[in-house]
Amino acid sequence: MTMPGYAIETRRLTKQFGRVLALNEVDLAIKTGEFAALMGASGSGKTTLMNILSCLDSPSSGDILLEGTAVGELDEEGRRLFRSRRIGLVFQQFHLIPYLNALENVMLAQYYHSVVDEPSARKALDDVGLSHRFDHLPGQLSGGEQQRVCIARALVNRPGLIFADEPTGNLDEQNEERVLDILRALHRDGRTIVMVTHNPALGAAAERIIRLNHGRIES
Amino acid sequence: MAGNSLMPRLVVRALSVRSQRIVMVLFALIVGAAVTCALVAVYFDVSVKMSRELKTYGANFYVGPGQGATLPDEAYQTVFDGIPADMLEGGSPYLYGTARSELEKIVVAGVRFSSLRKLVPYWRTEGAWIGVDFDDRNALIGKTLAGRLGLKLNDTLVLIKNNEKRPFNIKGIIDSGDNSDHMLFVQFEFAQNWLEKPGLMSHALFNLINRHDGVDRLAETLSADHPDWSVRPIRRISAGEGGVLLKIEGLMGLISLVILSLSLVCVNASLAALITERRGEFALQKALGASNRAVVCQVLAETLIIALLASMVGVVIGYVLAQILGQSIFSAAVDLRAPVIPVTVALTVSVALIAAVLPLRRIAKIEPAVTLRGE
Ligand SMILES: Nc1ncnc2c1ncn2[C@@H]1O[C@H](COP(=O)(O)OP(=O)(O)O)[C@@H](O)[C@H]1O
Numbered sequence: 001m002t003m004p005g006y007a008i009e010t011r012r013l014t015k016q017f018g019r020v021l022a023l024n025e026v027d028l029a030i031k032t033g034e035f036a037a038l039m040g041a042s043g044s045g046k047t048t049l050m051n052i053l054s055c056l057d058s059p060s061s062g063d064i065l066l067e068g069t070a071v072g073e074l075d076e077e078g079r080r081l082f083r084s085r086r087i088g089l090v091f092q093q094f095h096l097i098p099y100l101n102a103l104e105n106v107m108l109a110q111y112y113h114s115v116v117d118e119p120s121a122r123k124a125l126d127d128v129g130l131s132h133r134f135d136h137l138p139g140q141l142s143g144g145e146q147q148r149v150c151i152a153r154a155l156v157n158r159p160g161l162i163f164a165d166e167p168t169g170n171l172d173e174q175n176e177e178r179v180l181d182i183l184r185a186l187h188r189d190g191r192t193i194v195m196v197t198h199n200p201a202l203g204a205a206a207e208r209i210i211r212l213n214h215g216r217i218e219s
Numbered sequence: 220m221a222g223n224s225l226m227p228r229l230v231v232r233a234l235s236v237r238s239q240r241i242v243m244v245l246f247a248l249i250v251g252a253a254v255t256c257a258l259v260a261v262y263f264d265v266s267v268k269m270s271r272e273l274k275t276y277g278a279n280f281y282v283g284p285g286q287g288a289t290l291p292d293e294a295y296q297t298v299f300d301g302i303p304a305d306m307l308e309g310g311s312p313y314l315y316g317t318a319r320s321e322l323e324k325i326v327v328a329g330v331r332f333s334s335l336r337k338l339v340p341y342w343r344t345e346g347a348w349i350g351v352d353f354d355d356r357n358a359l360i361g362k363t364l365a366g367r368l369g370l371k372l373n374d375t376l377v378l379i380k381n382n383e384k385r386p387f388n389i390k391g392i393i394d395s396g397d398n399s400d401h402m403l404f405v406q407f408e409f410a411q412n413w414l415e416k417p418g419l420m421s422h423a424l425f426n427l428i429n430r431h432d433g434v435d436r437l438a439e440t441l442s443a444d445h446p447d448w449s450v451r452p453i454r455r456i457s458a459g460e461g462g463v464l465l466k467i468e469g470l471m472g473l474i475s476l477v478i479l480s481l482s483l484v485c486v487n488a489s490l491a492a493l494i495t496e497r498r499g500e501f502a503l504q505k506a507l508g509a510s511n512r513a514v515v516c517q518v519l520a521e522t523l524i525i526a527l528l529a530s531m532v533g534v535v536i537g538y539v540l541a542q543i544l545g546q547s548i549f550s551a552a553v554d555l556r557a558p559v560i561p562v563t564v565a566l567t568v569s570v571a572l573i574a575a576v577l578p579l580r581r582i583a584k585i586e587p588a589v590t591l592r593g594e
C-alpha cells in the first residue's frame with residue numbers, strides 16, 4: 001500500500017492517553033524530500049504525532065509507514081534501531097549532555113548509531129557554522145549555538161527523516177532565522193523534514209503546512 | 220584522540236562533573252571501606268594470632284624459682300624424669316639474660332631447640348626451626364629484634380663479651396605475637412656459659428598431655444616435694460577469655476555489617492537520586508538509539524570506578540584506623556595481612572553493586588517520549 005515517493009504515511013493513526021484522545025485517526029502523507037510544517041494550538045497533538053513519527057512512541061491504533069517500513073509493528077528494540085539509523089531529532093530544549101563538549105555531543109549520535117567518526121562529526125558542526133566551538137561545553141554556548149549543535153547531532157548520521165519539534169521555540173529572531181536557513185539547506189539536500197512551529201512566518205518557510213486541531217488533521 | 224568508543228570518555232566526563240550525589244556515594248563507600256578494612260585488618264592480624272594462640276596446644280606447665288630469678292637446672296631433669304613418658308609431649312629449660320651484640324644490647328634466651336615446636340606451636344617462623352639441641356651455630360630471632368638490627372635470614376649476628384666474639388647464623392625469624400619477638404634464641408648450654416650462669420635456668424616449660432587432671436596432680440606432688448619451687452599448670456587462656464575474643468570478633472563482624480548496610484542504603488539513595496536527576500540525559504541517549512543495557516553499563520562503570528576509588532582511599536584510612544584499634548584494644552600494631560585489601564575491595568564493590576541494582580532498574584523505565592517532551 002506504499003505509494004512510491006512517500007517518506008511518511010499514516011492511516012487512521014490514533015493515540016489515546018487514558019481518556020484523552022491526543023490523535024484521532026490521523027491520515028497523513030508526506031513526500032520524500034518534502035519540508036512540512038506542523039501547526040496547531042497548544043494541546044492539539046503536535047508533539048504526540050512527532051513522537052510517534054520519530055519512533056519514540058507507538059500509536060494506540062492505526063498504521064504508520066516510514067520510508068516503507070511499518071514501524072508501528074516494530075517492538076521497542078526495533079524502533080530504537082530504526083530511530084538511530086534513519087531519523088534525526090531536533091528538540092526545542094536541545095537536550096545536549098552537559099558534560100560533553102559540542103564535538104562529543106555530536107559523536108554520541110554516531111556512537112549509538114554505529115561507530116564514532118570524528119572527522120565527520122567535525123564536518124557536521126562545520127556545516128552548521130560551529131567549527132570554532134568544538135571544545136565548548138553546552139553551558140558555554142548560546143542558545144542558538146546549542147540548537148545548532150543539536151541539529152549537527154541530528155544530521156551526523158545522514159538520516160533521511162528529520163523531525164524538529166519547535167526547534168526555534170527557545171531562540172531569538174536572529175537565531176531562528178539561522179536555524180531555518182540550516183533546515184532549508186537540508187531540504188535542498190533532499191531530506192524529508194517535519195517541523196512543528198507556532199510561528200506562521202516559520203510555517204510559511206515550509207513547502208506545506210499541516211494543521212492539527214484536537215488530534216485531527218484540518219487541511 | 221579519535222577512539223572508536225566514546226564510552227570511556229562519557230564515563231570519565233560524567234564523573235568529573237563531581238556532582239554532590241557522586242561525592243555522597245564516594246563518601247559513603249569510603250566510610251564503609253575504611254571501617255571494613257580496619258576491622259578486617261585487626262581480625263586477620265591480631266585476632267587470628269590471638270585465637271590461634273588460644274586454640275593451639277602449647278606449653279601448659281611451668282616450673283620456676285620460688286624466690287629469685289633462677290633455679291638449678293637439675294630441677295628440669297628432676298621434673299622431666301618424674302613425668303610419665305606417655306604424658307610428656309616436650310619440655311625445655313629457659314635461661315634469659317642480656318648480652319651485647321655488635322650493634323646493641325639484646326635479650327638472649329637459651330632453650331632446647333628440639334622441643335620448641337611443642338611448646339610454642341603458634342609461632343610463625345620465616346626460615347626454619349632448629350632441629351637439634353646441640354646446635355650452637357644457629358639461632359632464632361624475634362621479628363621485632365631482627366627488624367631493629369636489620370637482620371635477614373642467614374645473616375650473621377655476632378655476640379661480644381670482653382674479647383670474645385661469637386657469630387650466629389640467623390636460621391629463622393619468628394613472629395610470636397608476644398615478647399619473644401624481642402629476643403634471640405640460642406642453645407641452652409651456650410646461654411649458660413655466655414651469660415655466666417652455669418647450672419642455672421630461669422624456668423622450665425613443659426607441654427603435657429592432660430588426662431584425668433594428671434597435670435594438676437603432678438603440680439601438687441611436685442610442689443609438696445619441692446617447696447622452694449614455683450610449680451603451676453599454665454591455665455591456657457580460659458574458655459571464658461576465649462569466649463571474649465569470639466565476642467570481640469563477633470562484634471567487629473557486626474559493626475562491619477552495620478556500617479556496610481548504612482553505606483549501602485546511602486549509596487542506594489544517592490544513586491536513585493542521581494539517576495532521577497540525570498533522566499533527561501539518559502532519555503536523550505535512548506532517543507539517539509542507546510539500548511537500556513548500554514545506559515546501564517555506563518552508570519555501572521561509573522559506579523565501579525567510584526567504588527574502586529573509595530576502596531583505595533578506604534584502605535589507607537582503614538590502615539590508620541586499624542593501628543588505633545590495635546593499640547587501644549590489643550596494644551599491638553596491626554599489619555595489613557594479604558587478604559585485607561582484596562577483601563575490602565570486594566566488599567566495597569559488592570556494596571556498590573548491590574546498592575545500584577534497584578536504581579539501575581529505573582533506567583529501563585525512562586521513556587524518552589515522556590521525558591523529552593517539551594512544555
Ligand atoms: N504522556 C501523556 N499522558 C497523558 N496525556 C498526554 C500525554 N502526552 C500528551 N498528552 C495529552 O495529549 C494532548 C496532546 O498533547 P501534545 O501532543 O503535547 O500537544 P502539543 O504538542 O500540540 O501541544 C494534550 O491534551 C496532552 O495533555
Ligand SMILES: [Mg+2]
Binds near residue numbers: 046047594
Ligand atoms: Mg508540543
